Amino acid sequence: MARFIVRRLFQAVVVLFFVSIFTFLIFQVIPDGTPALRLAGKSATPQTIAAVVRQWGFNKPIWVQYADMMGRIFTGSVISYSEHVNVLSQIQRGLPATLSLAIGAGVIWFVFAVVVGAVSAVRAGRISDRLLALLSLTAISTPTFVVGALGLYFLAWRVHIFPLSGYVPLSQSPGQWFMHLVLPWISLSVVYIGIYSRVLRSTMLDNMNEDYVRTARAKGLSGRRVLIRHVLRTSLIPIVSMWGLDFAGVIGGGAILVEVVFNLNGVGQYAAESIEALDVPPLLVIVMYGAILVVLIAALVDILYVWLDPRVRLEA
Numbered sequence: 001m002a003r004f005i006v007r008r009l010f011q012a013v014v015v016l017f018f019v020s021i022f023t024f025l026i027f028q029v030i031p032d033g034t035p036a037l038r039l040a041g042k043s044a045t046p047q048t049i050a051a052v053v054r055q056w057g058f059n060k061p062i063w064v065q066y067a068d069m070m071g072r073i074f075t076g077s078v079i080s081y082s083e084h085v086n087v088l089s090q091i092q093r094g095l096p097a098t099l100s101l102a103i104g105a106g107v108i109w110f111v112f113a114v115v116v117g118a119v120s121a122v123r124a125g126r127i128s129d130r131l132l133a134l135l136s137l138t139a140i141s142t143p144t145f146v147v148g149a150l151g152l153y154f155l156a157w158r159v160h161i162f163p164l165s166g167y168v169p170l171s172q173s174p175g176q177w178f179m180h181l182v183l184p185w186i187s188l189s190v191v192y193i194g195i196y197s198r199v200l201r202s203t204m205l206d207n208m209n210e211d212y213v214r215t216a217r218a219k220g221l222s223g224r225r226v227l228i229r230h231v232l233r234t235s236l237i238p239i240v241s242m243w244g245l246d247f248a249g250v251i252g253g254g255a256i257l258v259e260v261v262f263n264l265n266g267v268g269q270y271a272a273e274s275i276e277a278l279d280v281p282p283l284l285v286i287v288m289y290g291a292i293l294v295v296l297i298a299a300l301v302d303i304l305y306v307w308l309d310p311r312v313r314l315e316a
Contacts, residue, residue: 005303012299019291024066027280069281073288082279090270091285097167097266100177101258102250104185109192110243116193117200117239118232124205132197139194148187148261155183165263184262188255192246196239203235210234241301248297252290 053059057068072078076088083090116132123129156164162183168176207213208231216226246254256268263269267286274282 004306008299008302012295015295016292019295020070020288021066023284023287023291024069027284028062069284070288073285078281078285080274080279080281082274082277087282087285090282091267091289094266094268094270096169097264098251098255098259098268100167100170100181101184101188101255101264101266102247104181105188105192105250105255106243106247108185109189109196110239112189113193113196113200113239114232114236117197118204118227120197120201121204121208121231122227124201136194136197139190140198142190143257144187144191145257145261147190148183148258151183151187152261167262167264167266180262184258184264187261188250188258196242199242200235200239203238204231207231207235237305241305244297244301245294248294249290252293253286 057065060068069078076086078087079085080087080090116136120129120132120136123132151162152164156162163176163180166180168180170177213226213230216230217223221229251267253268253271255266256272258264259266259268260272271283271286273279274286
């Protein structure tokens with residue numbers, strides 16, 4: 001187990017290294033991405049542009065610029081090109097909204113996916129299973145921003161049940177915090193509920209025919225106990241793996257559309273605004289921090305998977 005953990009963490013470091021290189025190079029070749037022209041202004045003279053190039057180090061070799069940028073990212077000293085403010089402070093300001101959105105939606109889609117998937121597996125082939133399958137496929141096929149727009153139109157603008165947009169900190173008003181996040185939570189959760197429920201249904205149906213399930217039934221255990229303690233418990237292992245990766249992806253920028261639709265002013269919306277302004281430093285920082293989170297959670301999920309499932313055999 002210890003050998004596997006060390007090997008998995010080493011792989012995570014290697015992946016992060018190549019992600020940092022590819023991300024940096026991609027932002028170096030984007031169209032109209034020359035930062036010196038934007039920093040100097042539209043009416044800047046060649047002398048002013050040259051001074052900006054020297055000041056920001058754009059005249060240095062590419063590998064020197066890469067090392068300098070990575071050092072700034074991991075020390076939290078990156079300055080945006082457009083607003084000339086510390087990027088880390090901007091991310092910290094939007095992080096509560098993003099975490100509130102991700103945690104709430106993550107709990108919702110996991111709980112509802114388990115319920116829907118388990119019911120579909122138990123009722124396999126019946127009308128209720130087909131109805132849940134239709135709803136799941138509809139959820140998977142509907143874009144997140146469409147769900148958000150429909151929710152805003154019917155439940156916020158027409159009926160006035162929920163606020164139209166914005167984010168209220170939990171410390172300021174727990175009730176308003178909840179009301180402002182209900183629609184974003186639902187919008188972000190719908191597609192994941194559809195995907196997870198179908199995966200869980202398929203996994204449970206496969207596990208119902210395993211030898212250990214037949215053995216449990218032969219021992220006289222009740223059908224409910226066999227379903228929960230043996231079938232469902234084992235079937236949740238891939239769902240937990242998926243949940244960990246998707247949750248990290250949402251925090252790392254997967255909730256951009258939802259944050260923009262509902263004007264939550266989170267990290268995702270900050271990334272969207274940086275893309276619009278072609279402001280490279282915030283995008284680099286957000287991508288790198290998001291990649292670190294995804295890779296570390298993926299490594300943790302793999303370790304937990306090996307620990308939870310004794311059938312997994314580690315390679316020598």
